[in-house]
Amino acid sequence: MYLKSLEINGFKSFSEKIEIEFIKGITSIVGPNGSGKSNILDAILWVLGEQSYKSIRAKESRDVIFHSANKSKNFAEVVLEIDNTDRQLKIDENIIKVSRKLFKDGKNEYRINGNKVRLKDISELFLDTGVGKSAYSVIGQGKVERIISSSTKEIRDIIEEAAGVKKIKLRKEEAEKKLEKVKNEIEKIGYVETELF
Numbered sequence: 001m002y003l004k005s006l007e008i009n010g011f012k013s014f015s016e017k018i019e020i021e022f023i024k025g026i027t028s029i030v031g032p033n034g035s036g037k038s039n040i041l042d043a044i045l046w047v048l049g050e051q052s053y054k055s056i057r058a059k060e061s062r063d064v065i066f067h068s069a070n071k072s073k074n075f076a077e078v079v080l081e082i083d084n085t086d087r088q089l090k091i092d093e094n095i096i097k098v099s100r101k102l103f104k105d106g107k108n109e110y111r112i113n114g115n116k117v118r119l120k121d122i123s124e125l126f127l128d129t130g131v132g133k134s135a136y137s138v139i140g141q142g143k144v145e146r147i148i149s150s151s152t153k154e155i156r157d158i159i160e161e162a163a164g165v166k167k168i169k170l171r172k173e174e175a176e177k178k179l180e181k182v183k184n185e186i187e188k189i190g191y192v193e194t195e196l197f
């Protein structure tokens, strides 16, 4: 699996649609200060479902929509194309397109191969692949320093994500919550039963 291309339209400094093709191997992005290099990385994190605006250097959601003194966009859209010929992502397609669109009214739209999905579906698709928004495939300025000074619990989380056990842990937590709910329901039914008989 590798990133094939990135399409950005109306996101941060990119007022018009641009497309970046990545080749297999190493791609370097160079440019003067303030030209938008980090905005490209922000776009990748954002399309993968980043919810923390601090992580993508914005104060609130609409900050990511392009605006300037004489022109503003009504939406921001990012489309990430992934080569999945090795089937690392569990969808039986060679190319997977993940997209996110944010409208000025704050509505977000997520899609996988053109179909509307929930944010949860995008997170689950990338969980334990090393790519998701919480994975360490995007290392921004200052992140290495933050990792080194992390607590033992945070370092354990990083290792669990890399080892691929995070997905199982999340499923276990979900199952435990459901079990707790069922237990409560059984208890309630028990009370009603005692009252009736």
Ligand code: ATP
Binding pocket: 011, 012, 013, 014, 031, 032, 033, 034, 035, 036, 037, 038, 039, 040, 063, 064, 065, 066, 067, 068
């Ligand atoms: P450096 O080399 O200094 O780290 P860079 O190439 O990584 O710079 P970025 O930080 O990606 O540059 O881009 C910063 C630019 O993006 C700033 O000029 C900022 O005004 C612009 N920008 C950020 N958000 C928006 C937005 N919503 N609309 C228009 N421009 C924006």
